[in-house]
Amino acid sequence: MPSGQREGTVSIPLTPTRSDLYWRRIFNKYDKDNDGRISYVELKGIIESREYDHDLPDNVVDKIMSLADRDNSGYLDFAEFVEMMHNPDLKAVFGHFVARYIHSIIPHRGPVDTTVQSHSKSIFTYTDGTYEEEYSCWPPAICMILISIIEIVLFCYDASHGKTDATGPIAQIFIYNPHKRQEAWRFLTYMLVHVGVVHLLVNLLVQLFLGVPLEMVHRWWRVMLVYLAGVAAGSLATSLTDPKVYLAGASGGVYALVAAHIATIIMNWAEMEFAIIQLLVFLLLATVDIGTAVYDRYWRHLQQNIGYVAHLAGAVAGLLVGIGVLRNLEKRKWEKRLWWAAVVLYFSLMLIGVLANIFWKTHFQ
Incomplete structure (x- = not known):
């Protein structure tokens, strides 16, 4: 040789x-x-x-x-x-x-x-399938599990006092109360309060079903940022559109997780094996939920105690923050521009919500 x-x-x-x-x-x-x-x-x-x-x-x-x-x-x-x-x-x-x-x-x-x-x-x-290869059980996906456990414990504590309708001692401290907006923690802690067992179970199932897979790829802190962003956006948006409404439940965070899946599909389209199918599934879920809400309110004229504004705001926040913080396995130039647009838009909307709650006092009288 x-x-x-x-x-x-x-x-x-x-x-x-x-x-x-x-x-x-x-x-x-x-x-x-x-x-x-x-x-x-x-x-x-x-x-x-x-x-x-x-x-x-x-x-x-x-x-x-x-x-x-x-x-x-x-x-x-x-x-x-x-x-x-x-x-x-x-x-x-x-x-x-x-x-x-x-x-x-x-x-x-x-x-x-x-x-x-x-x-x-x-x-x-x-490309195709690379995203699926990123799923890992270590470190364990425990963030959504821990939040769910906290929600169950707090609900059981109020239930032990005979209160399961968000009127117990814990709920009185954590629920979003439009008359106590100066207690800023309520804009986040309302996610720990639920009105009834069904309300609690539905949110637990959805956030575990959607949150744990996200944690396995993107890690707990990114998913936590998305979840809390949805919760905060839900309460801020509700305070501006329905200034007299009380708010309880983790639906803002849950819808943020739904939209976060759409965000990660957009940013990792080429790396996903069944991206189009996953996108269609999540879009179908969102369409059905929004369509049902519009039909019940404007055609059936039903008065329901459901914070649809919090749902919508949580979804928008989940999409924007998801684009900003979730892992992008292969960065492209157009994705960088989309990243900046999402970050600027999210912080602009949140700043408007915070400033309105501080200075627009006549709106809440």
Whole structure:
């Protein structure tokens, strides 16, 4: 076998060329500890560098490392690095994620296929199904479970005093009371108060069913931000549209979780295996709920103690905050613009709601 060539790999010339110097410059840039090798951590650092538009999922980094690390040392030496950049099984994927740096020297010649091909068979794809691969049971998804437990305990405490209609001692402290708006905690804590067992059970089932899957991908703190954003938006919107209405229940947060699923479908459309089906399901649920509310109020003229404004505001907040804080597995330019629009719009609406509650005193008299 000729010197400088290994079986099943590309030829590496012994005499340095302009191309070798080019790759050496890249190699040295990301060999952070200057040991002449690129580790798994350093490889991931290349891909997740702020110089690039995209992030590469961990499972794809693992596959790239296993294919490029010919001697199974756990590191890439310079020869393996150059082979990786020229390897037909890796060049499309890896080149896709370092495109900005490479194309600053080598002009872009068109879009890169997102599926790596070898011997007419697909090795792996990092689009459809990538989102599903992000589901993880560790750390455990306990945020929605803990909130649900707190809601059950507080409801049982009031029930022990013979009050299940949001008039018990806990409810009196936590319920949103339009006459006690100066007690600012009520704009959030009303989510812990429920009117009857059915009201409690419905909210518990929906928030667990929708919240736990979100936590498994996006982690608890992101889901908590979405949930609380929906709760706060629900009470602020209700205070402005129905200034004399009391508010109880976690429906604002629940509808935020519904809309958060729509947000993550929008931001991870290419990475989801059944994105269109999931989107249609959530849109159908929202349409049925809104349609039922409009029909009951304007055609049947029913007077119901249901805070539909809180539902709608919670959903809007969940969509906007979901776009802002939930994980986006592959960032695109239009998604960055959408992110900024969602963040600015959410904070603008919340600021209007807060200022109106503080200064628009005649509205609440």
